[in-house]
Amino acid sequence: MDLISLGFLLFAAVTVTVYYALPLRLRPVWLLAASVFFYLRADPRCGLFLLFSILSCYAAALLIPKTKHRKVLLFLALALNLGLMAALKLLPWLMAQAVESGRLRLLYPLGLSFYSLQAAGYVIDVYRGKIEPERELWRFALFMSFFPIVSQGPISRYDQLAPELNTGHAISAKNLSRGAQLALWGYFKKLVVADRAGLLVDLVYDTPGQYAGLAVCLAATLYTLQLYADFSGCVDICRGLARMLGIEVTENFRRPLFSASIAEFWRRWHISLGAWLRDYLYFPLGGSRKGRTRKALNTLAVFAASGLWHGAGLNFLFWGLFNGFCIVLGGETVKARDAFWLKCGAKKPPRFLRQLGCFFLVVLGFHFFRAPGLSAGVRMALDALHRFDGSLPELLDLKDMAVLWLGLGLMLLVSVLTERMETGCLLDRIAALKLPLRWALWLCLLLTVLIFGVYGPGYDKAQFIYMGF
Amino acid sequence: MFLLLALCLLLTAWAVFDRKTTCWYTEKVRGFYNEPEQSMDVIGFGSSRMYCTLDPLVLHHETGLRAYVLATQQQPLRATRTYMQEALKRQSPRLLILEATMAFRPDSETTDAEIRDCLDPLPWSKNKLALIRELVPEGQRAAYYFNFLKYHQRWKELSAKDFDFSYLGKRDVFRGYMYLTPERGADCTQQSYDSTEAAPVPKENLALLREMAQFAIENGAELLLLAAPYETVTDDLGCLKSLHAFCEAEGIAFLDLNLDYDKLGIDEAKDFFDIGHFNVNGSTKATRYIADYISENYTLAPVPDAALDAEIAQAYEDWIMHPPEIK
Numbered sequence: 193m194d195l196i197s198l199g200f201l202l203f204a205a206v207t208v209t210v211y212y213a214l215p216l217r218l219r220p221v222w223l224l225a226a227s228v229f230f231y232l233r234a235d236p237r238c239g240l241f242l243l244f245s246i247l248s249c250y251a252a253a254l255l256i257p258k259t260k261h262r263k264v265l266l267f268l269a270l271a272l273n274l275g276l277m278a279a280l281k282l283l284p285w286l287m288a289q290a291v292e293s294g295r296l297r298l299l300y301p302l303g304l305s306f307y308s309l310q311a312a313g314y315v316i317d318v319y320r321g322k323i324e325p326e327r328e329l330w331r332f333a334l335f336m337s338f339f340p341i342v343s344q345g346p347i348s349r350y351d352q353l354a355p356e357l358n359t360g361h362a363i364s365a366k367n368l369s370r371g372a373q374l375a376l377w378g379y380f381k382k383l384v385v386a387d388r389a390g391l392l393v394d395l396v397y398d399t400p401g402q403y404a405g406l407a408v409c410l411a412a413t414l415y416t417l418q419l420y421a422d423f424s425g426c427v428d429i430c431r432g433l434a435r436m437l438g439i440e441v442t443e444n445f446r447r448p449l450f451s452a453s454i455a456e457f458w459r460r461w462h463i464s465l466g467a468w469l470r471d472y473l474y475f476p477l478g479g480s481r482k483g484r485t486r487k488a489l490n491t492l493a494v495f496a497a498s499g500l501w502h503g504a505g506l507n508f509l510f511w512g513l514f515n516g517f518c519i520v521l522g523g524e525t526v527k528a529r530d531a532f533w534l535k536c537g538a539k540k541p542p543r544f545l546r547q548l549g550c551f552f553l554v555v556l557g558f559h560f561f562r563a564p565g566l567s568a569g570v571r572m573a574l575d576a577l578h579r580f581d582g583s584l585p586e587l588l589d590l591k592d593m594a595v596l597w598l599g600l601g602l603m604l605l606v607s608v609l610t611e612r613m614e615t616g617c618l619l620d621r622i623a624a625l626k627l628p629l630r631w632a633l634w635l636c637l638l639l640t641v642l643i644f645g646v647y648g649p650g651y652d653k654a655q656f657i658y659m660g661f
Numbered sequence: 662m663f664l665l666l667a668l669c670l671l672l673t674a675w676a677v678f679d680r681k682t683t684c685w686y687t688e689k690v691r692g693f694y695n696e697p698e699q700s701m702d703v704i705g706f707g708s709s710r711m712y713c714t715l716d717p718l719v720l721h722h723e724t725g726l727r728a729y730v731l732a733t734q735q736q737p738l739r740a741t742r743t744y745m746q747e748a749l750k751r752q753s754p755r756l757l758i759l760e761a762t763m764a765f766r767p768d769s770e771t772t773d774a775e776i777r778d779c780l781d782p783l784p785w786s787k788n789k790l791a792l793i794r795e796l797v798p799e800g801q802r803a804a805y806y807f808n809f810l811k812y813h814q815r816w817k818e819l820s821a822k823d824f825d826f827s828y829l830g831k832r833d834v835f836r837g838y839m840y841l842t843p844e845r846g847a848d849c850t851q852q853s854y855d856s857t858e859a860a861p862v863p864k865e866n867l868a869l870l871r872e873m874a875q876f877a878i879e880n881g882a883e884l885l886l887l888a889a890p891y892e893t894v895t896d897d898l899g900c901l902k903s904l905h906a907f908c909e910a911e912g913i914a915f916l917d918l919n920l921d922y923d924k925l926g927i928d929e930a931k932d933f934f935d936i937g938h939f940n941v942n943g944s945t946k947a948t949r950y951i952a953d954y955i956s957e958n959y960t961l962a963p964v965p966d967a968a969l970d971a972e973i974a975q976a977y978e979d980w981i982m983h984p985p986e987i988k
Binding site: 198589591631634635638639642643644645647648649650651 | 801
């Protein structure tokens with residue numbers, strides 16, 4: 193069930209309505225039922241993978257505190273879950289490299305990349321004694337399958353999410369309105385900005401070699417913005433829906449494109465993934481405790497894993513390692529750079545310039561992420577330089593471009609306002625405005641999404657022209 | 662309260678963005694619903710070949726019968742059946758004329774645009790909902806029930822006309838007929854089926870024709886099938902031959918203008934708008950021929966309505982006797 197479908201909106205409306213109609217103690221049960229329904233609508237076969245993950249991790253977590261073979265159980269649970277994720281993601285790509293006849297088509301279950309990490313994190317936390325294992329299977333199943341986050345994340349920790357899920361929440365006008373507003377903002381980012389930018393991005397990246405120079409630069413930049421708007425938009429929709437149910441889901445993006453370094457970028461972009469990799473891969477590998485070389489290698493290993501988690505392909509691996517390399521290089525040269533500025537008697541470059549520099553690196557990295565392959569990415573990057581003549585073909589019609597830039601401008605404005613706020617959130621500030629003004633704001637945003645959103649069957653005036661008139 | 666306001670805005674946006682003007686179907690089909698009830702003697706159904714062939718102004722002038730043409734381009738036969746059901750909710754005509762060449766085409770070949778052209782102008786009713794279920798595969802129907810899902814993309818082409826809802830109360834001066842001035846000729850000639858092998862007409866469409874004939878009888882009317890000339894009719898001669906045989910077997914009247922071409926007095930160079938459709942010259946000749954046929958084969962005494970008759974007669978004067986130079 194697509195987040196931007198009418199079916200999903202209807203499902204969400206029914207779920208929220210019935211949730212609050214039920215007694216408090218039945219509300220978590222209803223959430224589980226809704227989550228199962230949501231997941232099975234995607235593809236009933238996918239449900240088996242989720243069920244396997246739930247049962248294996250539930251059982252492992254219950255047994256781990258009781259047995260001396262704790263480590264074996266832990267590795268078994270991790271191998272089964274993470275191994276399955278890796279196999280389904282990497283196997284088709286590996287086979288395609290070996291056999292020219294093309295990729296093996298394997299079913300890739302909805303949300304596997306997210307709930308596998310979520311499950312693994314849960315089992316590890318039980319192993320570490322950080323949390324007690326969940327005794328009731330249905331509650332654990334709800335944690336694993338909670339529909340707003342199962343397909344998009346964020347990757348949640350059991351001790352943070354479970355209490356939210358297991359408590360039936362009383363109806364609150366504030367939660368309903370803030371949640372709906374957050375979801376509406378998410379739909380704006382996804383439908384008006386991301387999907388519109390995608391029209392231009394796909395045009396350039398689906399025909400590598402046809403475009404060069406400014407067109408490639410623009411497409412790479414817009415892809416970064418598209419990815420941010422799409423991912424953060426979908427997360428906002430999910431968080432908004434969860435908020436309507438009274439459930440707080442952790443933030444996953446914190447204005448990452450305002451970062452002044454790649455290290456800072458990864459503290460603001462896909463926060464839950466970064467935190468997971470830090471806690472369950474980087475620290476177990478030794479983190480920064482075993483010397484500079486090991487720290488650098490650990491960083492590269494973590495980002496290589498991150499790259500492959502995002503997709504099976506050399507370009508994804510390259511992207512991951514590129515980010516890791518930037519962080520290592522940044523860390524290794526920070527003292528030297530500070531000393532250089534001191535020696536020159538100059539101030540450190542202003543944050544704005546460092547933000548631009550970081551943005552450039554992020555765009556460069558995402559260019560390879562989006563390219564149809566590593567070699568195609570390299571060729572396109574070289575074409576962008578060698579065939580740069582400053583001209584830009586019309587990739588998108590002027591009206592669509594105008595809406596896109598206005599949409600990006602609004603996102604920038606909101607991000608700047610949110611970044612500058614020390615406490616509270618922008619939604620609360622808007623709620624403090626006079627009623628006619630804040631209603632006008634939300635109604636305008638709603639109309640903007642409904643009219644300018646890229647959704648629905650395509651419309652072409654020419655298809656209706658008949659008989660020459 | 663906020664939700665109510667949002668709903669009002671959405672409904673307003675839906676009305677604005679709804680496609681209203683292509684080929685004037687909206688005015689012609691909606692105009693039917695604004696005609697006085699129980700005021701029509703003859704109703705024409707079918708596709709563009711119907712609304713370019715039967716001219717109600719000429720028919721009225723020749724026979725005194727009040728007619729209306731309720732047709733849209735490339736209308737699939739199932740939609741024609743629905744149009745017939747809709748029409749007879751408000752009218753009790755004695756003769757239903759159906760331009761039947763769309764029966765040769767399976768509904769599966771119908772495009773999205775053609776489906777929307779026949780659905781969009783219809784007011785909401787059980788018949789319309791049933792037609793959506795018949796024509797549109799499950800999973801795609803949402804954008805037909807709520808066509809804003811498609812037409813919101815018209816934001817780039819919105820004009821003042823989209824904010825003009827006067828069409829809801831208007832009546833069509835041409836009574837559903839498409840008034841077309843000469844554009845170019847066509848290569849149409851009289852046909853003969855003597856050496857033609859019959860080609861099958863899709864069975865589901867023959868069943869629909871049977872159903873419509875029965876429906877007409879149940880509502881006190883008769884069904885007359887019509888075939889208008891078009892340039893590529895040679896491709897369909899086999900089907901036309903089958904249709905003749907079908908009508909003979911079923912006892913349905915069939916007036917095939919392709920056979921009586923010379924009697925119509927058609928001039929290929931002057932009487933066609935394009936390869937498939939008459940212009941006003943051609944439709945005037947065709948309608949006079951149909952009028953003669955009706956007079957010879959049916960006893961239809963028009964129900965008098967002086968005001969309506971005067972109005973139609975004036976339109977005939979304005980558009981047929983003294984045609985202006987516009988489409």
